Amino acid sequence: MTAFGIIGIILAFALLMYMIMKGFNIYLTVFCCTLVVALTSRMNVYDAYKDYFMTGFTTFFKNYYLIFLTGTLMAKAMEITGGAKSIAKFIIKIMGTEWAFVSVPLACGVLCYGGVSAFVCSFCVFPIALQVFHAADLPRNYIPGALCFGCSTFAMIAPGAVQIHNAVPSTILGTSFMAGAVNGFISCGFMLVAGIALLRIWLQKAKTRGEHFLAKEGDEINEDPNENLPNPVVALIPLVITIFLVNFKINGVNIAKVETGVLGGAVSAVLLMWKFINAKELPKHFADGAAMALFAITNTCAVNGFGGVATNSPVFSIITNAMVNIPGPKLLGLVVGTTVIAGICGSASGGLGIAVPILGPVYVAQGISAATVHRIMALASSALDSLPHNGYIVTVTNGLCHETHRDSYPLTFWLTVVIPLLGSLVGVVLFTLFPNLP
Template identity: 30%
Template sequence: MFREGNLPKRLIPATIALGSFTFTMSALPGSPAIQNAIPMPYFHTDAFAAPGLGLIAGVLMFACGSLWLMLRARRARAAGEGFGDEAPAVGTASPAAMPLGEMPSFAVAITPVILVLAINFIFSKYVIGDLDTAYLATPKYGKTTVSAVGGTWAIIVAMVTACVVLIALTWRRFQNVRQSLNEGALGSMLPILNVGSEVAYGGVIASLAAFAIIKDWLMGLTDNPVIGLAIIVNVLAGITGSASGGMSIALQAVGQQYLELAQAAGLSPQILHRVAALASGGLDALPHNGAVITLLAICGLNHKQSYFDIFMVAVAFPLLSMLLVIVLNGIFGTF
């Protein structure tokens, strides 16, 4: 698409980052992203925590990121910069491009997305709470509560349902459904193992005496639990170069403490959930971030060519959105 539009290929990583590392990952209420799921057992919330503030943050990230990329593309075009790799004339179709008539309709494409959000909402708010879940309090099931695990259940049900519906709607397009499912299951193993290892690594780090010193110093920077949580998650996400890893370490170490501080101050746990998610998507996208490095490698580019734009859309604007949410919560409360 960039080649056909004769747009600079150095903007491709930032464009992908805007759609993957920002508002869809940490801001939009109901998002099944792991960064939106990790806070749920710590604060007994669901994926729709602080929906109004999440929407505002998401819109700001998307608007600022889109305007920035369009400005950069406009300046490049004015300077005579094209795709940079034997770009064809504008409007010339790529030989590998799929004819429009062979693509699924927009309705088919958007249906699974709508189903994930709708089913997640229905199960989180209405269905799971009405189930008989007293058995969760027994040692066999970890002495937990439905408020700690219900959000995760809702996301799993929503994702499975959306996958089944997508297969049904596009059945004739599959050459081998079993092979596609196998490849999808195998592909899921890497992120599952990554997140699992990050959580385990976080548990080890949180138990170290040296980390206790750093934790106490960070917690001593402010008495405001919302601001304090934002600082700790951002710092740890930046150090680890991982949104989920940094947030896991932070919440294992201070999640319960900040929950108690927030409750004592009359603050809703929902704002802790949303700020933790937003903070995880701030400094995580520094140059050493694994996703950033992988994205640049896939695009055949380097940090010098593309990282500045990645920084703007995936670090600067998310941090701005997080600050706005904290200010709005301080003025109007959680909504």
């Protein structure tokens, strides 16, 4: 029964990737995969859906809906004011078209660190990346890799980043967003430098092979140079406000809750860049933002519901025990456990929502500080989550860039799976050697 149950979880994972790659609806996908886990583990099918699936679904919704909502409103504010586009264009202007492979992920990273969602970052920077890759004659099919690297790796999981990937462990472990700051920043810095080096080598080899920029139908290459956008310095202020409100403490107590801090950033963006907004359209933009938040969180909740069934499978404890008892540094098991669960979910945030409550207390009980556990799990969540079935990867590659996985995913894999995994191992070494750094 044990072997059959483990095989069932592996099959469910494979089915999850296959159905997502084929474009099946996320809810149909997770319901089918849930059924596979329930049957192979000999669980009561009704209980699996009614209790375990719905508990995982509703718990994640209750804990994180307000964060999704305020984060989406922040992203919407930066989008409708032109603030996000202004920041992206400013960074790319400084770096120049010759260094497009640096400027594109940096533009994404600045926005992402300030609380703008990965989806919105990609949509804001893509038109600019298109211009830059065209001007530098860089192969178009590598734009998804540059975007995904900037939005879903070093900036998303860095200490202080106003993202769900800090919010989940912070909520469960009682830590701050700056937990494990020194070692965390070094690990994320490694990801940034290693990723840029890899991207440069990859693009140079492509040009040596004679690859060029090949425009697709619908590409708007010539952007209006006279487009009226906010000053990039002004556009940065809401991001700074958000980061300050979320991370600043008085007498050890945060001056604002995460949701309050992000909402403060959204309001400041609207006020500071009011003249770039059509006031009559604000109610519509608010409604669109709320709908987007609901769509985003329910998709994650559905995956979390599947994870809830998998974690209640009789064989799941065997799997987690094997991860916890991996030979070598204790934190290595934490990295493996977190990234495997995130990979099964196809979501870093969904994986953390499952992994932190299960693995976090185990490692804290072993004497590892909650701050270390927080940062290691955040780092590890950004690796296997970026497998082909990840919703963000599919959206950016196929929906936004109109590229195929065959043409663009190999670079994306190296930048968003391999590099973060190596960065997580750097974190293991640093936290093992220097566990008491702030």
